[in-house]
Amino acid sequence: MASRTPAGPVTMEDVAREAGVSRAAVSKVIRDAHGVSAAMRERVTTAIATLGYRPNVSARGMRGATYTLGIEIPELANPFFPRLLAGVTAAVSASPYQLIVAPADPANVEGYRAIQALVDRQVDGVIAVSPLVEPAWLEALAATVPVVMLGRHDRASGYDTVANDDEAGTRQAMRHLIDLGHRDIAHLTCEETKTVPGSGVPQAIRLETYREVMRESGLDAHIRVVRTPTGEAGACRTATRLLTGPERPTAIFASHDEPALGVQRAIAEAGLTPMDVSVVGYDDIEIARHPGVSLTTVNQDGERIGRLAAELLLERIAGRTEPRQEIVRPELVVRSSTRPPP
Amino acid sequence: MASRTPAGPVTMEDVAREAGVSRAAVSKVIRDAHGVSAAMRERVTTAIATLGYRPNVSARGMRGATYTLGIEIPELANPFFPRLLAGVTAAVSASPYQLIVAPADPANVEGYRAIQALVDRQVDGVIAVSPLVEPAWLEALAATVPVVMLGRHDRASGYDTVANDDEAGTRQAMRHLIDLGHRDIAHLTCEETKTVPGSGVPQAIRLETYREVMRESGLDAHIRVVRTPTGEAGACRTATRLLTGPERPTAIFASHDEPALGVQRAIAEAGLTPMDVSVVGYDDIEIARHPGVSLTTVNQDGERIGRLAAELLLERIAGRTEPRQEIVRPELVVRSSTRPPP
């Protein structure tokens, strides 16, 4: 099968010669620009197939589009992100665009480097999950290339955003715990640099909302915010300290599912059970429904968010300029990791 | 910070003018080719910084390298693959290369499209996890660009491979079950198209080895191979049929962890426990050690495999031509999902 043969050094020139037409004609056919007769399209298509021609994306990138969309993702190890990606992939697969992913390397979590790498490669559009990059930088970037940011709550003028309603989700989770009768509810979240108040970062909003709900419920005295490094293992260690220390909380609301899993492990390793300490997460990653995990959590429909982001990006590429901000409604999923306090 | 400003249309020409040198000089400095005086390097570097110059990768790609490495991955939803990626990322981060990921879209699992997309983009090297592409195609590809294949056991001449010893791993798993006293051991694996005997695909080797061990142990009559579509949910449905049907096996060896999680769920939903049916997986994904999952499985060190692959690729790019095939030794991790038969 010719189309399965890896590209040799076949150029558009070769195709033109084979088909007995000009390079411009070939160019028009492959971009299906209009102004080509059916006959010509036919001949060119045939020539492309017999020669196994593949357009050189670098060359295209120098004049027009690369037909490449880039997505920057901070940690693929957190299963929530692959879900986002699945949504984007699905939405893009029908388009003529190819998606490439730039993983932010751990040394540069903010994502500047990865996003820049994408732009350096002349992608036609960028989706990014970088809660920590500065809005001003993004505006400047968006002036260059269409941009959609995920999980951001800032009111941008040059780029689009898709986020879930972190306040509503957090309220549902906290309401659930309080309704069960919990009062000693701790919040496990990431380092302070990632939860700057007013930054619009999801974790920051969840934290603020946690505090608000506690206050509204007259539980000011029970507010307890615990910081932990990224990852399940770190969360487990931190939770172990919390659980074995004085005044063990009866419930822990984790900023997202990954650390929640670590908390569950800490609970088990401390010889405790969900009857002793309840846990709530955020995201509803697939494993949360596993019978041995059974984590109560807030579902954000990652695939939907990803799909939406891709659609917005495609719209932008097609020419839209008014910014759009989509907010997706999250939904609490109650499982057995939450019980009434002992 | 200048380097944090998104690239404007600053070209090498601009840098050359700013520094008062020729374009060629700038080119040499950014590639740090030799033949540049310290003074010149200094001036050029300064000019680059003040102008916020970013090399245009497309333009570079037309003559020389793109400093981009591509990795093709079939399903990011399976947590094993992000581990591979972490290894690759780590190994590459110190190099001048940028890594981009091309997710194989579900409609083209074999990965031809994604790999081709990478090559079309003039990457300087390719790592791929495509058990199903044909060796001949890969050889042709490898003649064009350095290639390292993951999980493949074929004896290639033009590209490198890194794989774990699937036979050894499977033998450890099966030995464990048999030593526990199991005789009715079923094997849950993927569709037949993915387990063609002699194909060298990991799943095929695990299947063959399962059969061998059963025969060697005089359990020919108990050989039972069950096919299931990709994903946890499908595995759960399939396992439910197996568990509720006649002659329930006392143990299930799943081709990898993802379906094993589905089996565990099926067991729980059928009102059974690990005391009734044992489960073994393959991969040792992070969640396997969660107390509620506690899956006995075969550890393949994904990060190590990824790191190795990246190192081999870098060697190839540096000029090595003799093929290398690395086999990584797997190791059984016993947890509580396996018990003696009832």
Place this chain on the structure above:
DNA sequence: CTGAAAGCGCTAACAT
């Protein structure tokens, strides 16, 4: 050690 000049493969005017 440095600069001038020739393309790489393609697209986008502009002709025809």
Place this chain on the structure above:
DNA sequence: ATGTTAGCGCTTTCAG
């Protein structure tokens, strides 16, 4: 509807 031509920004001989 089709062909001609001028670059895009860079690397790479080849001179100086």
